[in-house]
Amino acid sequence: MNKRLLEVSGVSVTFDGFRAINNLSIAIAEPELRAVIGPNGAGKTTFMDIITGKTKPDEGKVIWGEKSISLLGMSESQIARAGIGRKFQKPTVFEAQTVRENLAMALKNKRGPFDVLFYRKTADGAARIEALAAEIGLSDQLTRVAGELSHGQKQWLEIGMLLAQDPRLLLVDEPAAGMTPAEREQTTDLLVRAAKTRAVVVVEHDMEFVRRLNCKVTVLHEGSVLAEGSLDHVTQNPDVIEVYLGR
Amino acid sequence: MTKSFLATNRSVLVFLLVLSLFTLAVTVMAEATGYGLISTSFVKTLGKTLCLCLIAIAMDVVWGYCGILSLGHFAFFGIGGYAIGMWLMYARTEEIVAGSLANQPLPATAQELSDAIGTQIFGVVGSSDFPLIWSFAHSLPLQLLAILIVPGLLALVFGWLAFRSRVTGVYLSILTQAMTLALSLYLFQNDSGLRGNNGLSGLQNIPGVSASQDDVSIWFFWASAVALGLGYVLFAFVTSGKMGSVIRAIRDDEARVRFLGYHVESYKLFVFTITAMVAGIAGALYYPQAGIINPAEIAPIASIYLAVWVAIGGRGRLYGAVIGATLVSLLSSWFTGGSAPAINLGFYKIVWTDWWLVLLGLSFVAVTLFFPQGIGGLFDFVAVKRNSDYGPSEGAWRAEEGKPE
Numbered sequence: 001m002n003k004r005l006l007e008v009s010g011v012s013v014t015f016d017g018f019r020a021i022n023n024l025s026i027a028i029a030e031p032e033l034r035a036v037i038g039p040n041g042a043g044k045t046t047f048m049d050i051i052t053g054k055t056k057p058d059e060g061k062v063i064w065g066e067k068s069i070s071l072l073g074m075s076e077s078q079i080a081r082a083g084i085g086r087k088f089q090k091p092t093v094f095e096a097q098t099v100r101e102n103l104a105m106a107l108k109n110k111r112g113p114f115d116v117l118f119y120r121k122t123a124d125g126a127a128r129i130e131a132l133a134a135e136i137g138l139s140d141q142l143t144r145v146a147g148e149l150s151h152g153q154k155q156w157l158e159i160g161m162l163l164a165q166d167p168r169l170l171l172v173d174e175p176a177a178g179m180t181p182a183e184r185e186q187t188t189d190l191l192v193r194a195a196k197t198r199a200v201v202v203v204e205h206d207m208e209f210v211r212r213l214n215c216k217v218t219v220l221h222e223g224s225v226l227a228e229g230s231l232d233h234v235t236q237n238p239d240v241i242e243v244y245l246g247r
Numbered sequence: 248m249t250k251s252f253l254a255t256n257r258s259v260l261v262f263l264l265v266l267s268l269f270t271l272a273v274t275v276m277a278e279a280t281g282y283g284l285i286s287t288s289f290v291k292t293l294g295k296t297l298c299l300c301l302i303a304i305a306m307d308v309v310w311g312y313c314g315i316l317s318l319g320h321f322a323f324f325g326i327g328g329y330a331i332g333m334w335l336m337y338a339r340t341e342e343i344v345a346g347s348l349a350n351q352p353l354p355a356t357a358q359e360l361s362d363a364i365g366t367q368i369f370g371v372v373g374s375s376d377f378p379l380i381w382s383f384a385h386s387l388p389l390q391l392l393a394i395l396i397v398p399g400l401l402a403l404v405f406g407w408l409a410f411r412s413r414v415t416g417v418y419l420s421i422l423t424q425a426m427t428l429a430l431s432l433y434l435f436q437n438d439s440g441l442r443g444n445n446g447l448s449g450l451q452n453i454p455g456v457s458a459s460q461d462d463v464s465i466w467f468f469w470a471s472a473v474a475l476g477l478g479y480v481l482f483a484f485v486t487s488g489k490m491g492s493v494i495r496a497i498r499d500d501e502a503r504v505r506f507l508g509y510h511v512e513s514y515k516l517f518v519f520t521i522t523a524m525v526a527g528i529a530g531a532l533y534y535p536q537a538g539i540i541n542p543a544e545i546a547p548i549a550s551i552y553l554a555v556w557v558a559i560g561g562r563g564r565l566y567g568a569v570i571g572a573t574l575v576s577l578l579s580s581w582f583t584g585g586s587a588p589a590i591n592l593g594f595y596k597i598v599w600t601d602w603w604l605v606l607l608g609l610s611f612v613a614v615t616l617f618f619p620q621g622i623g624g625l626f627d628f629v630a631v632k633r634n635s636d637y638g639p640s641e642g643a644w645r646a647e648e649g650k651p652e
Contacts, residue, residue, distance in 0.1 A: 052506060080508035092503045094496045101492045111508050113517045119489045165508065 003066070005030035005199050006051070006169055011060030012223075013046060020046045021057065022223035030168060033195035035210045035231075036203045038220035039243060044203045045089070047220065048171045052086050053079045065168075081111060085167035089174045091154035095147030099138055099157060102146050103129045106161035128164070135193075136160035137186065152183040159190060169199045176209045188212045207231075219243075252484060259483045262566055263476055270472040277468075279461040287464045291536045294468035296576055298533035299556075301475045303572035304482050304565045305522035305529070306553050311562030312486050313518045314498030316416075318550045319405075319423030322430050323398035323523040325545035327530030329434075330397060332447035332540050333381060334390035338454035340367045341385075371445050378440030394531040395524050402523030403516065410512040410519075415501070424547045434542035446541025450534050464536070471532045475569075478525050482565055485521070494518060495563075555607065559614050560621050567623025574622070579603065 006028040013021040021043045028034060038044055049055035051062060053076040062071040064082060071079055080086075093102050107125060109115070133139045136156040141149065146157060155175060162170050172191065176184045191213065194200055204210050210217060210231060217234050219226040221243050227234040234240050253259060273293055276284040302324050309315050344363045348355040355363070366375040383389040409422055437443035453463055486494060493514060496504045501511050534540045552575075560571020581587055582603035590597040599606075614621055 054502075075510070076502075076505040077508050077510045080506050086506050088503075092500055094492075094499055094503075096495060096499060097492060104489060105492050105496060106507050111510065113490075113513050116493055116509075116514075117485065117490045117517075121488075161507070 003030060004028075005032075005065065007061075007063045008047075008051070009061050009063070011050060011057045011062065013050065013055060013057045020223055021050065024060070024220075024224050026218060026225065028169065028199050028201060030199045031195055031197055032199045033192065033213060033215040034199070034201045035213055035215055035217045036201060036220060037205070037207070037210060037217060038226070041222075042220040043223040044220055045173060046223075048086060048173060048201075048203065051079075051169075051171060052076060052084060077111070080165070080167075083166075083168035084171065085162040085165045085169070086171045087155075087158050087162050087173060087175060089177065091151065091158050093146045093149075093154050093157050093161065095145070097146060098143055099133070099146055099149070100129060100142040102157060102161055103132055103142075103164050106164035108164065108166040132160045132164050135163065136190065152179045155179065155183075155187070156190070159187070159194075163194060167198065170194060170201065172200065172202045174204055175202065176204065176206055184209060185212070207235075252487065256483050256487055258566060259480060262479055262569070266472060266476055266479075270469065273468060274465065277461070277465050279459070279465045287461050290464045290468055292577075292580060294464065294471045294536045295533050296573055297468070297471035297475045298529045298536070299576050300569045300572045301471070301478045301529035301532075302526045302553060303556050303560070303568040304475075304478060305525045306557050307560075307562060307565055307568035308482050308486060308494075309518055309522045310554065310557060311564070311568070312491065312498060313494045313515060314501075315515060315519060316420045316554065317423045317519070317522075318420050318547060318554065319427040320522065320526050320553055321549035322427035322545050323402065323526035324530035324533070324549075325430075325540065325542075326398045326401070327394045327527030328534035328540040328544070329441060329447065330390050330393040330527070331531040332450050332534055333384040333441075334387050335450045335452070335454065335535060336368060336447050337364065337381070337384040338387070339449060339452050340364050342454050343367075369442065372437040372443050374437075380440045391531075394527045398523040398527035399520050402520045406516045406519040407512075410515045413512075424550070427545055427550055428547050431542045431545045431547075434545070444541060444543075446539060446544075447534075448539045450540065451536070451538040453535070467532065467536045471536075474528055474532055478528070479565060479569075481525070485518075486565070555611050558611060558621060561623025562619075562621060564623045564626075566626075567621050570622050575607070579607070582606070 004027055006026075008027070009025045011021055011024045012019065024043070024047065026047075036044055036047065046055060050057050051071065053071065053074055056072065063069070064071050064084075069082070071082070071084075074082065094105070097105075104125070107128060109119065109125075129142070130139070133142055136159060138149075138153060138157060138160065141153065146154065149157060155178075159172070159175065162172075175187050175191065179187060188209065191200055191202060195215070202210075202213060204213075214231075216229065217231050218228045219234050219237075219240050221239075226243060227237045227240050273285070273290065275281040277290050278285075278287050302320060306317070306320050309317050309320065341360070341364050344360060344367060345355075348360065348363065361377070362375060365377050369375055369377075377384075383393065405423075405426055409419055414422060433439050434441055434446075435444050441447070451460060451463065456463065485491065493504065493509060496507075497509075497511055497514055505511050556571040556575045557568045558571070559575055560569065561567025582599040585600055587599040587603075589599065618624060620627065
């Protein structure tokens with residue numbers, strides 16, 4: 001059994017009377033690859049918002065790491081510094097800046113304004129950027145402006161920026177959206193490799209993509225866990241079939 | 248890997264070169280140091296323009312690079328002017344009063360001297376006591392310190408409150424505008440301790456200096472040029488490298504920067520405060536050349552002009568702000584000074600003193616709509632394209648295939 005990294009327990013969020021998350025409990029170990037699936041409005045993105053500090057839950061606990069720190073009192077940037085990286089559904093890279101600048105910004109270093117102001121480039125940092133670029137297949141594109149990249153390349157760049165942060169937990173929201181089949185395959189490989197040393201949580205719609213990840217799956221429905229287990233296990237669950245195919 | 252900062256920022260060297268050549272040319276043509284081809288008042292205008300360029304590059308950093316449209320930076324400029332003005336006025340009045348009291352049979356006591364200075368300075372607002380705010384006016388070093396500290400502190404407190412509550416965009420602009428309006432209204436009051444709407448005057452006379460205005464004007468011109476040069480290097484340093492990267496990223500998507508682990512508010516506060524301090528310096532150099540400062544100078548319209556200069560010159564590039572400030576402020580004094588020839592249309596006569604604002608407004612709208620890069624954007628056409636690869640943004644064409652069409 002791997003050690004527990006993140007524990008979300010009994011969390012609920014209400015937006016204007018609508019219960020987006022309802023008594024949700026999930027635990028993530030390190031290392032682990034986990035897919036979170038569910039129909040639209042199941043609360044997948046809100047779940048990520050809560051972990052990363054964007055949304056504050058009405059009740060419940062979010063506990064992080066060996067020291068069991070609560071993430072609820074922390075700001076987004078503190079949570080990111082604690083070791084949680086997030087990739088958004090829509091690729092959000094800094095389009096006006098080069099691939100290298102994007103990666104350099106994400107690279108794990110001190111984040112204070114004066115640390116950054118007097119930051120000097122190092123050979124070690126350059127090597128890390130080169131290695132990351134190779135990992136995400138953008139070695140030839142380092143000097144290009146990120147806005148010029150194709151959709152798939154932007155998605156990879158964002159995953160690269162996540163890896164550059166060297167987080168212990170990666171939250172990845174629909175990484176394969178808008179990708180060609182070949183690009184999807186590379187993305188799966190990238191995520192599976194990343195999950196060897198850290199915890200990776202992938203939110204996805206696409207069952208085929210989830211199947212290729214070959215990992216434990218959590219099915220969300222109306223803001224709480226409906227089923228958990230291997231993909232085959234959950235797809236045979238009558239509740240899951242009802243939610244996905246019924247009505 | 249680590250190249251020196253100036254080697255990687257060639258535009259800084261070019262700017263410094265142009266600035267030195269300009270300074271040299273003015274020095275050669277000035278009354279005091281050269282052939283007297285340009286009048287002392289024009290030297291002052293040029294010196295003031297350099298100060299406006301300095302606050303314009305500060306505005307460019309805060310708006311063009313960091314995305315905070317501050318409509319309050321002229322408040323900091325004004326505070327710098329008031330800070331130096333208080334010392335200039337105090338020391339100059341002290342000199343004159345001490346001179347006239349020296350003829351008395353009995354030497355004046357310290358209290359008499361202070362009362363006499365107070366009456367001279369505050370007579371216009373019906374008072375003779377020194378308000379608390381003038382406590383340090385006798386000390387040049389302390390007032391010089393105030394030029395940096397007061398704008399810095401105000402920006403720090405204001406910025407901390409505003410950024411902490413995540414006020415952004417147009418709401419932040421309104422807040423900054425409210426700040427400068429409140430300050431201006433406060434200073435208009437007679438009991439604010441800064442002579443109400445009279446402001447501070449006679450600032451062109453430097454205490455203890457008997458040189459003529461011809462000399463003083465060129466000194467201030469030099470000082471303004473040095474300040475602009477240093478300010479340019481400072482801001483080029485701040486906006487280059489990783490800091491520049493983070494600041495521009497905050498402008499483009501601040502939420503994403505937060506998820507990268509950067510504390511966005513600290514960065515905004517840093518930029519807001521450092522630009523406010525530089526604005527204070529610019530003001531402290533500007534008003535001794537203008538000779539007078541009053542609360543109308545920090546009315547919101549001044550800060551809006553500042554935004555217009557930067558927009559016309561080109562946001563997000565420091566030399567653009569310099570071009571915008573120079574061009575618009577010089578044109579503005581030409582048009583409003585009555586030297587621009589009126590255009591007679593037969594049925595109507597366009598008098599530029601009335602129509603200049605319309606022209607400025609139209610150019611602002613035109614630049615925003617049709618040429619968002621501003622005048623500075625013209626340099627992009629001159630610059631040689633570094634990449635031969637056209638990239639997907641212009642279709643999936645490669646260099647070998649030639650440009651589309």
